[in-house]
Amino acid sequence: MSEKKRILGMSAADKARLLQSMKGEVVQAPPSRALTRVVSPDLLRFDTLPAYTQIAVQKAVGEKLGVPDPYYVCHDSLSQAEARIAGKRYLNFSCYDYLGLNGDSRILARVAEAATRYGFSASASRLTAGERPPHRALETRIASLYGTEDCLTFVSGHATNMSTIATLFGPQDVIFHDKASHNSLIIGAKLSGAARFSFSNNDIAALRTLLEQHRHSFQRALIVTEGLFGMDGVICRLPELVALKKEFGCFLMVDEAHSMGTLGEKGLGVREHFQLSADAVDIWMGTLSKTFCGCGGFIAGSSVLVEILKYHAPGFVYSVGMPPMMAEASLAAIDYMLSEPWRVAQLHANSQTMLRLAREAGLDTGRADGYAVIPVMVGDSVTAVILANKLREAGILVLPIIYPGVEEGRARLRFFVSQTHSVEQISAAVEKTAELLPLARAEAQNFVQ
């Protein structure tokens, strides 16, 4: 069977459903009967849920394209600039170990020591099971990075955002968020019950208009942004956001998941990048899962803010404390980020190299500023999935970002650059991407027609 036939071998209905799903439209399951006294058996099955139908359709598309599921791939061992999957070596651009500290033998020794002393688990919420020295040591250290009064760490970066926003704000309040904000920020805003308004990525004029129109109708107001946008590699316009928050009487929250370790000479994030004072921002949020090679998230700010979260944020109060050994891992990573500044310098150099080479090769890197996250804009989701698969076959690991991660039509491959990549590895990845993109586009075109 020819390649073309194999790709086009879907029924028209299946293909329509697939394309609908790739465009981000929720694919509805067959309508079930209206609720009567007898509950339809359809409503007792999970496979009639629209979420499942969407997954099933996307998997069917993948099968028709001959593309294996790019997600949940099992790596054989520690993945840095290179990864091993099922015994095969890959150039790896799919992990956010920005400073190459994950697996560092010195950190491992400290983790082992902490595990020996405190065990593997915090065994319950810190409220009930108490704390271990690495918890407060890590929080004090992060607070000192920012120059804030205090800091609180959660077991999940996602839960940090959700819990914090939903705890602090309510239906009488309003949240203005950048459209490119991470899912955890948006879900937090939804959960809070506050009114929500979004503005296009980094569009300060649009935010001003929203503030002029709506700020006065609510009690408290929050402006939400990311330091370095994780999907686009774009730095937020922090000084202008700070000015607006002052002018309109709002709180400002910055998610530094991708900017801590990647921005500023010392890696201290967007605050260092713009040389701002700590109190320019009310809520500094970050994750421990990227530069700090651990797991969880943090909020740094005033001691009152931390006190509120410590007693009210559900993701902290009703969730297990971070394993002390993981707190130690992040603490050690901070030590090495500060004592080995060449790591940050190397990451900056690598990122700028990748951006320059990609542009020279004619790849569309969107508005990326050249810090750790370099997207290659592809357009439609089908092309992105095919291209990622072709690269994987060529020994290069990079994940496609498709709807609902980004709006349909803005699908991309997202390259995470690390300090550990060599220039040769970066240029090999760029070269292959540029070579395979036209082939992926042609294959996707065949499929869509």
Ligand SMILES: Cc1ncc(COP(=O)(O)O)c(C=O)c1O
């Ligand atoms: C901007 C941003 N915020 C929050 C999170 C959630 O963090 P975690 O994965 O550590 O839970 C992520 C995850 O990648 C992120 O990119």
